Amino acid sequence: xVFPFLLILAIGVIDYTRVFSTAxxxxxxxxxxxxxxxxxxxxxxxxxxxxxxxxxxxGASAQLSLSSSRVCRCSDGVTVNCVTGSCxxxxxxxxxxxxxxxxxxxTLIKYPGLPASIPLSRTATLRVQ
Numbered sequence: 001x002v003f004p005f006l007l008i009l010a011i012g013v014i015d016y017t018r019v020f021s022t023a024x025x026x027x028x029x030x031x032x033x034x035x036x037x038x039x040x041x042x043x044x045x046x047x048x049x050x051x052x053x054x055x056x057x058x059g060a061s062a063q064l065s066l067s068s069s070r071v072c073r074c075s076d077g078v079t080v081n082c083v084t085g086s087c088x089x090x091x092x093x094x095x096x097x098x099x100x101x102x103x104x105x106x107t108l109i110k111y112p113g114l115p116a117s118i119p120l121s122r123t124a125t126l127r128v129q
Contacts, residue, residue, distance in 0.1 A: 008109075015107050022105045023120050025058050030101040030124040032057035033066060037097035038126035044070050044097045054101055064103040071096045071125075095128040 033054035037044045051066040058064055072080050072095050074087035085093050102121040110116055 011108055012111075015109075015111075018108075019105050019118055019120070022103060023122070026064060026101045026103050026120050027122040027124070029054040029058040029064060029066070030099045030122045033068060033099035033101070034097050034124040034126040037068060037070075037099065038128050041095060041128055044095055044128045050097070050099060054099060058101070064101050066099065066101050068097060068099045070128075071098055096125050097128060098123060098125040 033050045036053035037046070037050045043049065047068050050068045054066045055064070070082055072082040072085055072093040074080060074090045074093055076087075076090060078087070080087065080093050082093070082095065087093050100121060100123040102119065104117045104119045106117045107114070
């Protein structure tokens with residue numbers, strides 16, 4: 001009588017662990033891509049290598065989606081165009097790289113009130129050195 005309850009509890013723990021582990025992998029992949037892009041202004045625009053760095057960090061089996069962008073901001077927080085933007089008396093705009101990694105995790109069983117697939121998305125933003 002207790003066995004079915006323990007089995008469902010064990011499957012729930014396994015699903016939670018899978019989602020938690022995948023969330024860590026997705027966050028790490030976004031950070032790895034942002035770290036590659038933040039090395040210089042040249043690497044901040046190299047989207048192919050930024051995505052490659054994220055995929056290498058996640059591992060071959062991860063199959064995640066990556067997107068990256070270069071953002072320029074003044075020291076007061078105002079976003080400006082990276083090519084033509086000016087911060088006036090604040091000086092040159094600061095360049096940032098933002099990398100977003102996404103992946104969906106399918107649950108082992110259908111839980112009431114939860115979707116069958118849990119989407120995970122993490123963004124890492126670093127200033128270009």
